[in-house]
Amino acid sequence: MNLPIGSVSWGNGSLSAVGELLRGWGASRTALFTTPFHHADAALTASVTAAVPTLRVTHSSFAAHAPEADIAAAAAILTENDIDSVVSLGGGSVIDAAKAALGRVIDAGRPRPRHVVVPTTLSGSELSHTFGITESHGSSTFKRSHARADVAADAVVYDERVVESTPSDLWLSSGVKAVDHAIEGLLGTGALPLVDSLAFSGIRRMVESLSAEPDRRGPAQIAAWECYSHPQAMRYGLSHRLGHVLGGTFGVPHSVTSAITLPAVLTRMTPTHPHVLASIAQALDVSEATPTRRFGSTCDPAQAPVLLRTWCESLGLPTRLREVGFTQRDLDPLADLTADAYPSETAVLGTDPGRRLRELVRSMW
Known part of the structure; x- marks a missing residue:
């Protein structure tokens, strides 16, 4: 659109x-x-x-x-x-x-x-x-x-x-939210070389900008713009949907949810989207050249969620539900509410998505 x-x-x-x-x-x-x-x-x-x-x-x-x-x-x-x-x-x-x-x-x-x-x-x-x-x-x-x-x-x-004057924790966590948009855009479509390149550039620019000391706010704004350039980024995936339920129903600050939900979702999608996850891992790894298309990376796709969580932790952000006061008794209700409200997003988990979503949510705690 x-x-x-x-x-x-x-x-x-x-x-x-x-x-x-x-x-x-x-x-x-x-x-x-x-x-x-x-x-x-x-x-x-x-x-x-x-x-x-x-x-x-x-x-x-x-x-x-x-x-x-x-x-x-x-x-x-x-x-x-x-x-x-x-x-x-x-x-x-x-x-x-x-x-x-x-x-x-x-x-x-x-x-x-x-x-x-x-x-x-x-x-x-x-x-x-x-x-x-x-x-x-x-x-x-x-x-x-x-x-x-x-x-x-x-x-x-x-x-x-x-x-x-934007508080650092809010600035950093919203930057991870922008990366979430880019990654969900990349996962949600087939190869689109032009906008894929912008999404990869946005991920890399955001990692570099927020990791700098002090963080570089101008380049981070451009990175957010790049991250949202993918047409599929305007449609939410499972990570964002979990974040909506965490925020709207359970009161978790929306800005911090992606640092918790996205690594867990990527872990579950590694077997089904290995080529895209390999390129995302390359974009997250600042020691690698920024990828320009999806299928040229030799990086290990399993490293994408690891690199993402490590980066979020280096920014001082919570990456587990227990770190934001979420109780274990609410884990299954979180999964069930998400599955009921967003069946198409949950379906990316494959067969028996309700059970798989409960397992994913428990891994987030």
Whole structure:
């Protein structure tokens, strides 16, 4: 799918492009959607205010995983204030909430505000037409994915200065989330030489950027962009689906889930996707040349999950469910909820996928 993202700006000082975009669209009433953390950053708030002369309202009451109540509140702000443009400043939860709110405005028959995204993490939500909403069903919650092209961002702005204040643990874990997108893209299709090369480059660039001391934030933003360039990366695989249930139902921070779920999933897929896993291992191993296609690597495919987990551990990220306080009694419910909600993603495990998924989840603990 080719998404209608009109422009991508990057580099130090790119925040100034926001005002230029708004002027070009003839915007006059802009809403800023952001997080309490970023709203409390006086220097960042001043920079955003200077870049958005049409700012009329700021809303920062967004919780993780985009709860339904946050979506309703955001949509109400857009309609009640006759907003014609939105700037989303934050990570995946804020960006997803903005997309979901735009969808409600459209469904109500009102003009769709233009949307500029200024991401502060590496999750890739700014490049996607998908969004997750945590829905309540009685006493339980479940994070459900939605997809609609009419809420994709009109423009994306990557500015290294904006992300200087992003906490290191969130920055690093969201970078692993970006790698998860690239790997799921590579696993989800046959060979696509052009976008495969971008995905491999994104993986390698992300590993190098996050492993540097200090981490290199500008190159990491470009790596996230590359990781999301694969069309299949816009459709979630089993690693992401497990992460959605871990976050939406069990409250595990979404940013850290890929460091836990992806190595376990890759271990189970090594026998069925050896050529792709060999190339992924080559991309993860900075001592090797970056692969440009899937089937030319002589690396051991079994090294892909090992290299991935070792890299995540070197970043100080949790790679086991027990490290984030997940209890053993919830392992089988996690597997069963995932299998029931996402049968096609679970089916990649082969025969008797429900049993295999329970085994996979137990290995994650």
